[in-house]
Amino acid sequence: MSLTRRDTMQVSLWALLCFAAPVRAQDLFASSNSATLDELVDAFVGARPLADGGVSLTLPVVAEDGYRVPVSIEATGAEDVLLIAPGNPVLPVLSARFGPMAGSQAISTRMRLAQTQDVVALARMPEGAVHRGLQPVSVVIGGCA
Numbered sequence: 001m002s003l004t005r006r007d008t009m010q011v012s013l014w015a016l017l018c019f020a021a022p023v024r025a026q027d028l029f030a031s032s033n034s035a036t037l038d039e040l041v042d043a044f045v046g047a048r049p050l051a052d053g054g055v056s057l058t059l060p061v062v063a064e065d066g067y068r069v070p071v072s073i074e075a076t077g078a079e080d081v082l083l084i085a086p087g088n089p090v091l092p093v094l095s096a097r098f099g100p101m102a103g104s105q106a107i108s109t110r111m112r113l114a115q116t117q118d119v120v121a122l123a124r125m126p127e128g129a130v131h132r133g134l135q136p137v138s139v140v141i142g143g144c145a
Contacts, residue, residue, distance in 0.1 A: 002004070003017050006121050009062070012127055014055075018021075021094045023036075023042045027077075027081050034051030035091065035092075036091075037084065037091060040082070040084055040092060041084075041122065043118075044080075044082050044122050044124065044130065045122070045130045048124070048128045048129060048130050049128075049129055049130070050130050050131075050132060051129055051130070051131050051132070051133075052053060052130040052131075053120075053131060054075065054123065054125075054129075054132075054133075055073065055074070055075045055078075055081075055121050055122070055123045055132060055133030055134070056071040056072075056073070056074040056075070056133060057071070057119065057133035057134070057135045058071065058073075058074075058135070059072075059102065059119055059135045059137050061136070061137065061138065062136065062137075062138045062140065063137055063139045063140065064096075064140045064141065065140070065141055065143065066112060066113040066114060066115075066139045066140075066142045066143030066144070067112055067141075067143035068110045068111075068112070068143070069110060069111055069112070069113050069137065069139075069143070070108070070110050071108070071109060071110065071111055071119070072106065072107070072108040073094075073106065073107050073108075073121050073133070074104075074105065075105050075106075075121075075123035075125075075131060076104075076105055076107040077105060077125055077126065078098060078105045078123035078124060078125055078131075079097065079098060079125065079126055080095070080096070080097050080098070080123070080124040081095070081096045081097075081098070081105070081107065081121065081122070081123050081124075082093075082094070082095050082119070082121070082122045082123075083111070083121050084120045084121075084122070085111065085113055085114075085117060086117055086118065086119075086120065087113070087114050087115045087116070087117030088090070088112070088113065088114045088117075088144050089114060089144055092102055092112070093111045093119075094109065094111070096135075104118075112143035112144050113125055113137060113139045113142070113143055113144070114139070114142045114143065114144035115139055115142050116129050116133075116136075116137065116138045116139050117137060117139070118134050118135070118136045118137075119130065119134070119135050119136075119137055120132065120133070121133040121134075121135075121144050
C-alpha cells in the first residue's frame with residue numbers, strides 16, 4: 001500500500017477537524033441527559049400503569065464514597081430497566097435491555113452519586129406494566145463534580 005500526498009492531506013485535515021471541534025460522547029445525548037425526573041419517567045412509562053414493587057434495588061444505605069457505589073437491580077421477567085439518580089447532574093445512570101436469551105433479568109454495577117438522594121429503578125414488563133423500586137442512599141462524600 002502506498003501513501004500518496006493526497007491521502008496524507010486528507011488524514012491531516014480530518015485530524016485537525018477532530019482536534020478543533022471536540023465532542024464528548026455524553027454531549028451527543030444531551031437531550032436525554034438534560035431531562036427532568038418527570039420527563040424521564042414519562043418517556044419510559046408512557047401510557048402504561050406504574051406499580052410500586054416488583055423491582056429489587058440493592059444499594060448501601062450509607063455510601064461513604066460517592067465515586068463508586070455498588071448497585072444491583074433484579075426484575076424478574078423485565079424487558080427493559082432504567083436506573084435514575086435524581087440528585088446527580090445527569091439523571092439517567094443506566095439503561096439496559098434484556099433479550100430473550102437472557103438467563104436472568106439482573107444487573108450489577110457501580111455508579112457515582114453526587115449527594116444524598118432516592119435512587120429509582122424502573123422495569124418494563126412484557127405485558128406492558130412498569131414496576132418501580134426506590135432506595136434512599138445517604139452519601140458522605142459526593143462523587144460527581
